Amino acid sequence: MTILTVAIKYLRGRLLxxxxxxxxxxxxxxxxxxxxxxxxxxxxxxxxxxxxxxxVVGAKGSPTQLVLAVVFRMDIATPxxxxxxxxxxxxxxxxxxxxxxxxxxxxxxFRYVATNSAYFAVFPWRRRMYSLSSGRFFRxxxxxxxxxxxxxxxxxxxxxxxxxxxxxYEGEEMADHPLTVVGILRPTHxxxxxxxFISLSSFWGMNELAHGMVIKPLxxxxxxxxxxSDITGLHRERNVAAETQAVLPSGVLLTIFNMMxxxxxALNMILVIVGVIVLIYVFVAxxxxxxxxxxxxxxxxxxxxxxxxxxxxxxxxxxxxAVAGGIGGILAGHAAAYLAxxxxxxxxxxxxxxxxxxxxxxxxxxxxxxxxxxxxxxxAVLAYRTEVAENLAPLS
Amino acid sequence: xxxxxxxxxxxxxxAACLCSALLPATLRAASDEVPRLTFAQLVDSIRADSELxxxxxxxxxxxIEIHGFIVPAGPPDLSFFMLSRVxxxxxxxxxxxxxxxxxxxVFAAKAVKLLYDPLRVYxxxxxxxxxxxxxxxxxxSLFRVRQARVEEAVGAPIFKVGETPPAAAxxx
Numbered sequence: 001m002t003i004l005t006v007a008i009k010y011l012r013g014r015l016l017x018x019x020x021x022x023x024x025x026x027x028x029x030x031x032x033x034x035x036x037x038x039x040x041x042x043x044x045x046x047x048x049x050x051x052x053x054x055x056v057v058g059a060k061g062s063p064t065q066l067v068l069a070v071v072f073r074m075d076i077a078t079p080x081x082x083x084x085x086x087x088x089x090x091x092x093x094x095x096x097x098x099x100x101x102x103x104x105x106x107x108x109x110f111r112y113v114a115t116n117s118a119y120f121a122v123f124p125w126r127r128r129m130y131s132l133s134s135g136r137f138f139r140x141x142x143x144x145x146x147x148x149x150x151x152x153x154x155x156x157x158x159x160x161x162x163x164x165x166x167x168x169y170e171g172e173e174m175a176d177h178p179l180t181v182v183g184i185l186r187p188t189h190x191x192x193x194x195x196x197f198i199s200l201s202s203f204w205g206m207n208e209l210a211h212g213m214v215i216k217p218l219x220x221x222x223x224x225x226x227x228x229s230d231i232t233g234l235h236r237e238r239n240v241a242a243e244t245q246a247v248l249p250s251g252v253l254l255t256i257f258n259m260m261x262x263x264x265x266a267l268n269m270i271l272v273i274v275g276v277i278v279l280i281y282v283f284v285a286x287x288x289x290x291x292x293x294x295x296x297x298x299x300x301x302x303x304x305x306x307x308x309x310x311x312x313x314x315x316x317x318x319x320x321x322a323v324a325g326g327i328g329g330i331l332a333g334h335a336a337a338y339l340a341x342x343x344x345x346x347x348x349x350x351x352x353x354x355x356x357x358x359x360x361x362x363x364x365x366x367x368x369x370x371x372x373x374x375x376x377x378x379x380a381v382l383a384y385r386t387e388v389a390e391n392l393a394p395l396s
Numbered sequence: 397x398x399x400x401x402x403x404x405x406x407x408x409x410x411a412a413c414l415c416s417a418l419l420p421a422t423l424r425a426a427s428d429e430v431p432r433l434t435f436a437q438l439v440d441s442i443r444a445d446s447e448l449x450x451x452x453x454x455x456x457x458x459x460i461e462i463h464g465f466i467v468p469a470g471p472p473d474l475s476f477f478m479l480s481r482v483x484x485x486x487x488x489x490x491x492x493x494x495x496x497x498x499x500x501x502v503f504a505a506k507a508v509k510l511l512y513d514p515l516r517v518y519x520x521x522x523x524x525x526x527x528x529x530x531x532x533x534x535x536x537s538l539f540r541v542r543q544a545r546v547e548e549a550v551g552a553p554i555f556k557v558g559e560t561p562p563a564a565a566x567x568x
Contacts, residue, residue, distance in 0.1 A: 124532035250472040
């Protein structure tokens with residue numbers, strides 16, 4: 001029999017204890033893997049979902065709220081600004097593209113986003129392209145005769161079950177102006193997949209307050225300057241104005257990442273404590289198992305087994321537990337990350353990839369095997385030093 | 397007479413130990429000898445006809461160091477950003493926003509991992525490019541740093557137009 005065969009036989013001999021030890025290792029490893037994948041996924045989801053526009057101009061208030069509401073639609077919208085802000089920006093010679101955005105209520109949880117056709121236009125600097133899986137984009141209809149047409153994001157179409165030509169509304173106040181689905185977008189892997197896009201005129205027509213306003217309201221204006229070096233000037237001008245603020249979306253996301261880094265550090269400390277607890281548990285399990293079978297070890301030694309063989313058997317036992325727990329933990333961690341990613345996507349539209357395999361998984365497995373062997377080292381030395389004569393003495 | 401070889405061996409050993417102790421510091425000092433450019437130099441390099449001086453062009457293709465504020469004008473992984481003499485969030489400051497002459501496009505060698513602070517000065521090292529250039533993603537720029545590495549510049553002074561850093565002043 002090889003050392004591995006003997007070690008596995010020993011593990012099977014105390015199956016319940018072996019399974020519980022493996023599960024405890026798997027839980028610890030799974031927790032580490034899941035936390036790494038989820039935090040990385042959230043960050044990558046924010047990066048992937050970020051806007052191509054360099055500035056977001058909105059009402060005075062929290063920059064984070066403005067970006068989360070307008071770009072990621074995770075927060076309630078900031079107070080309105082006047083449509084004239086958009087007109088000023090559009091006519092500014094330093095600005096290449098300005099896109100008005102109005103974030104509204106929701107239909108079955110999918111937010112209304114009112115904008116114009118520039119939102120979907122193709123520009124050389126755009127990373128995200130909008131294309132239709134069916135239908136057409138809505139037209140830039142005049143304010144006095146809104147068309148009440150809607151273009152659905154891919155997830156919004158799937159989630160609501162709406163199809164081309166369907167008319168829909170939610171709430172009594174919208175019953176007079178049901179929207180007609182004229183297009184469905186292909187997935188963009190961003191918050192836009194969960195949006196229902198309508199024209200500004202349709203939005204103002206549906207909204208009683210906005211309908212009566214002479215100067216129409218907006219939530220924000222997305223801005224792309226002709227020269228990026230003008231960003232600081234535009235940013236300053238809009239921030240010193242009494243009603244508006246300008247925000248660099250990437251700057252806001254980097255601030256969020258900074259806060260996440262602090263939370264991650266606290267989580268890392270918890271994970272280290274969990275790792276130490278698992279390590280102690282493996283050590284106690286292996287130590288008590290070795291104590292229990294000192295008589296067997298003495299018998300093996302009496303039958304000719306060398307001290308090194310006994311040492312190796314115990315080390316292989318703890319190593320086997322570590323390998324099984326490590327692999328199980330990596331699989332469990334990925335499963336947990338997948339569930340978390342699905343939940344995040346459903347609730348916030350953040351799209352992350354939970355099945356990324358890179359250096360993290362092999363590194364975690366190697367560390368687990370090393371720590372597993374370390375936890376088995378003292379019991380292995382105990383087995384190594386087992387005295388034959390002393391332990392083969394009659395029990396009574 | 398017998399002692400002599402021992403003394404030589406001891407001295408050789410001592411010299412080797414000293415060399416090995418000082419070598420990393422020497423190498424580090426050698427690697428630190430990267431010319432530092434300032435925004436003042438960049439501004440001064442622009443002539444009336446918008447051409448750049450030969451002295452600033454001579455840095456093109458060479459590794460340089462420049463200090464400034466990060467303006468996150470690109471994606472949030474900071475693979476591309478602008479480095480500016482003035483902070484992007486200096487609403488409460490007396491500094492006038494800068495233009496193209498005091499803005500450097502920075503293309504990072506890899507995704508930058510740092511705690512972003514709009515009011516902190518960062519040190520950027522990379523391959524310098526001078527001269528008007530335009531790309532579809534980021535538009536036109538006068539100065540660029542590619543394959544850049546970024547880190548916080550602790551206690552670094554920012555030189556304004558008209559000021560000259562001691563290192564630049566010492567050069568002929």
